Amino acid sequence: MTTKNRAILRExxxxxxxVRYQGSILGYMWSLxxxxxxxAILYIVFTYIIPLGKAVPHYSVYLLLGIVLWNFFTEATMxxxxxxxxxxxxxxxxxxPRYLVVIASTLSALINLGLSxxxxxxxxxxxxVMPSLSWLLLIPIxxxxxxxxxxxxxxxxxxxxxxxxxxxxxxxxxxxxFYATPIIYPLAQVPNHLHKWFxxxxxxxxxxxxxxxxxxxxxxxxxxxxxxxxxITPFVIVVGLLAVGAWYFKTHSAYFAEDI
Amino acid sequence: xxxKEVAVAVRNIHKEFxxxxxxxxxxxxxxxxxxxxxxxxxxKTLDGxxxxxxxxxxxxxxxxxxxxxxxxxxxxxxxxxxxxxxxTVNGGLTPxxxxxxxxxxxxxxxxxxxxxxxLLGFTRKQMAAMYDEIVSFAELGPFMDQKLKNYSSxxxxxxxxxxxxxxxxxxxxxxxxxxxxxxxxxxxxNDYFSKIHDDKDQTVILVTHSMEAVxxxxxKAIMLKDGKIIAHGDPMDVANEYTxxxxxxVSTDDADDNSDKVNNYTLSVKPVxxxxxxxxxxxxxxxxxxxxxxxxxxxxxxxVALYINNAPIVFDTTRDKNMVSKIGINKIRYSYPTxxxxxxxxxxxxxxxxxxxxxxxNDTELAFIDMKNAATFKIISPKRPxxxxxxxxxxxxxxx
Numbered sequence: 001m002t003t004k005n006r007a008i009l010r011e012x013x014x015x016x017x018x019v020r021y022q023g024s025i026l027g028y029m030w031s032l033x034x035x036x037x038x039x040a041i042l043y044i045v046f047t048y049i050i051p052l053g054k055a056v057p058h059y060s061v062y063l064l065l066g067i068v069l070w071n072f073f074t075e076a077t078m079x080x081x082x083x084x085x086x087x088x089x090x091x092x093x094x095x096x097p098r099y100l101v102v103i104a105s106t107l108s109a110l111i112n113l114g115l116s117x118x119x120x121x122x123x124x125x126x127x128x129v130m131p132s133l134s135w136l137l138l139i140p141i142x143x144x145x146x147x148x149x150x151x152x153x154x155x156x157x158x159x160x161x162x163x164x165x166x167x168x169x170x171x172x173x174x175x176x177x178f179y180a181t182p183i184i185y186p187l188a189q190v191p192n193h194l195h196k197w198f199x200x201x202x203x204x205x206x207x208x209x210x211x212x213x214x215x216x217x218x219x220x221x222x223x224x225x226x227x228x229x230x231x232i233t234p235f236v237i238v239v240g241l242l243a244v245g246a247w248y249f250k251t252h253s254a255y256f257a258e259d260i
Numbered sequence: 261x262x263x264k265e266v267a268v269a270v271r272n273i274h275k276e277f278x279x280x281x282x283x284x285x286x287x288x289x290x291x292x293x294x295x296x297x298x299x300x301x302x303x304k305t306l307d308g309x310x311x312x313x314x315x316x317x318x319x320x321x322x323x324x325x326x327x328x329x330x331x332x333x334x335x336x337x338x339x340x341x342x343x344x345x346x347x348t349v350n351g352g353l354t355p356x357x358x359x360x361x362x363x364x365x366x367x368x369x370x371x372x373x374x375x376x377x378x379l380l381g382f383t384r385k386q387m388a389a390m391y392d393e394i395v396s397f398a399e400l401g402p403f404m405d406q407k408l409k410n411y412s413s414x415x416x417x418x419x420x421x422x423x424x425x426x427x428x429x430x431x432x433x434x435x436x437x438x439x440x441x442x443x444x445x446x447x448x449x450n451d452y453f454s455k456i457h458d459d460k461d462q463t464v465i466l467v468t469h470s471m472e473a474v475x476x477x478x479x480k481a482i483m484l485k486d487g488k489i490i491a492h493g494d495p496m497d498v499a500n501e502y503t504x505x506x507x508x509x510v511s512t513d514d515a516d517d518n519s520d521k522v523n524n525y526t527l528s529v530k531p532v533x534x535x536x537x538x539x540x541x542x543x544x545x546x547x548x549x550x551x552x553x554x555x556x557x558x559x560x561x562x563x564v565a566l567y568i569n570n571a572p573i574v575f576d577t578t579r580d581k582n583m584v585s586k587i588g589i590n591k592i593r594y595s596y597p598t599x600x601x602x603x604x605x606x607x608x609x610x611x612x613x614x615x616x617x618x619x620x621x622n623d624t625e626l627a628f629i630d631m632k633n634a635a636t637f638k639i640i641s642p643k644r645p646x647x648x649x650x651x652x653x654x655x656x657x658x659x660x
Contacts, residue, residue, distance in 0.1 A: 011378040090362050094337075094339065
C-alpha cells in the first residue's frame with residue numbers, strides 16, 4: 001500500500017474514532033466501559049441465573065472471549081457492508097481506491113477488538129487463568145477473523161450499493177449465526193457426532209481455537225472433532241469468501257460513484 | 261504550441277447513466293423489473309467527446325447546466341468510468357474536483373485540514389509542515405480548534421481553498437471554484453490563478469461559468485452542449501459562443517411571450533443581427549406589432565430605447581415618429597452602430613408602441629416591451645470588460 005493510501009486510511013479511521021464519541025463526557029472511555037458492562041451482565045446471567053457452563057473451567061472468561069470475537073465479526077461486517085454507501089460523498093467526488101473505505105471500517109472495528117481484548121485479559125487474570133506463550137496463537141486466529149470479515153464486507157458493501165435490503169438480511173443472518181456458533185453454550189452440550197457440522201462455520205472454529213489457546217483445553221475444537229480432509233472446510237470458506245468478495249467488489253467498484 | 265507533450269488525451273468518450281427511477285434498489289423491484297422485462301432507461305450525458313490537453317495548457321471547459329461538463333471532469337478525475345472511449349492522463353492528477361471534499365462538520369478545523377490533506381495525497385508529516393501556512397492563508401488562526409460546523413460557509417470555503425492550492429500535481433482539475441467567496445477571497449483566487457497561469461509546466465483543467473476567467477486565464481477551451489463539443493479552440497471564440505448560447509435560451513424560452521401580454525398589439529422585438537458583435541458592427545432588431553381595424557393604424561408609431569450595462573436609457577427614438585403603420589402585421593427594422601459603445605458592454609433593446617396626439621408631448625403609450633423581454637446583444641472584448649458605457653477615451657490636459 002502506498003504512503004498516500006496509508007495516510008488516507010489513517011485519517012478515515014481516526015475520524016471514525018473521533019466522531020464516534022462526540023458530545024459524550026467520558027469519550028473514548030466508552031470503548032472500554034461498553035464491553036466491561038456487557039461482560040458484567042453476561043457474567044451474572046450465565047454464572048448465577050443460567051449456569052450453562054458449570055463444567056467449563058473459567059467459564060466467564062471463556063464466554064467473554066467468544067462474545068468479543070463475535071462482536072468484532074458483527075461490527076466489522078455491519079459497518080463494512082454500509083461503508084461504501086456511508087462514504088458516498090467521498091466516492092462521488094474523489095478517485096481514491098474504493099477498497100480503502102472497507103478496510104477503514106474493518107480497522108475501526110479492530111481498534112475496538114483490541115480494547116475489548118484488554119478487558120478480557122484483565123478478567124482472565126482476575127479469574128486465575130495463567131498467562132502463557134500459547135496466548136500468542138491468538139494472533140493468527142485474529143488474522144483469520146479479519147480476513148473473514150473483510151471478504152464478507154467487500155461482498156456486502158458492493159451489493160449494498162445496488163440492493164439496500166442486504167443489511168437487513170445480513171442482520172438476520174448474524175442473529176441466526178450467534179446461536180449456530182457455540183458462544184453462550186459449551187459445545188459439550190451438543191452430541192459429539194454433530195460437532196463436525198458446527199465446525200463448517202469458520203466463526204465456531206476460530207472461537208473454539210481462541211478459547212483453547214487462551215482459556216481451557218477442556219473443550220471440543222475443529223482439530224479434535226474432524227479427522228478427514230474436511231478439516232480444511234472453514235479455511236476454504238474464509239479464503240473463498242475473500243476471493244469472491246474481492247472479485248465482486250473489484251468488478252463493481254468502477255460504477256460506485258454513479259450507483260450510490 | 262506545436263510538438264507539445266500531451267497531458268490528457270480524451271478519445272471519443274461516451275457516458276450513459278441508468279436513470280434512477282428504474283434502478284433496482286430492492287430485490288422486489290429487481291424481480292418486478294425482470295418479470296416485466298423493463299428496458300433500462302438510459303441517459304446519454306456525453307456523446308463522443310475527444311480533445312487533447314497539452315502540458316502547460318490552461319484548459320477551459322464551459323457549457324450550460326446539464327451539458328455534461330461535470331461528468332466529463334469526473335471521468336478525467338477517474339471518479340466515473342466511461343461507457344466507451346478512453347482517457348489517458350500522463351502524470352499525476354489531483355483527485356480533487358470540488359473544494360472541501362471529505363470535510364467532517366464534527367471535527368475541528370485542524371483535524372479537517374489533515375483529513376482533506378490526506379485525500380489530496382499528502383502524508384501527515386507533509387501536512388504538518390504546511391499547516392501554519394495553510395492556516396495563515398485562510399486567516400483562520402483563532403478558529404482552528406473549533407468544530408467545522410461552527411464555521412460560516414465563507415470560512416469553510418477559505419479553509420478548503422487554502423488546502424486545495426497546496427496540491428502539487430501535474431494536472432490540476434478545478435470545478436467552479438471561482439463562483440464562491442466574497443470579493444477579497446475572489447482576489448486571492450485570482451492571484452492563485454495568475455500564478456499557475458504563469459507557470460508554463462503546470463497543466464490546469466478548469467470548469468467554469470465565468471467567461472471572464474476563461475478569457476483571462478485559458479489558452480484553449482471547449483464548449484459542451486448536450487454531451488457534444490460545439491466549440492473548440494480559441495478561448496475568446498468559445499467564450500463568445502457561450503455568451504451567445506445563453507441569449508438563445510432566453511429568446512427560445514420566452515419566444516411565445518416575448519411581447520407584452522396586456523396589450524392587443526402583440527408587440528415584440530427580436531434580434532436580427534448576431535447577438536455577439538464586434539465593436540463597430542450594427543445592432544439590428546426587428547419590431548413587430550399587429551393592428552386591427554378597431555384600433556386603426558392612423559397616428560400609430562413605434563420606438564426603441566437602448567440600455568447599456570446597468571445605465572438608464574442611453575438612447576431613445578420616440579422623437580423619430582416613423583408613421584408607417586398599417587392594418588395587419590407591421591414589421592420594422594432598426595439598426596444602431598456600436599462604434600461608440602464600450603467593448604464588453606451588454607446592450608438591451610426594448611420597444612414601445614405609441615399613438616401620436618394632436619397636442620405636443622402628449623402621445624399615448626399603447627404597449628411596451630419590458631427589460632426581461634428585451635433583445636440582448638453583447639459586444640465582444642479581447643480584455644476583461646470594465647462595465648463602462650462609452651468607448652471613446654477623452655483627453656487629458658496637464659498643468660495649468
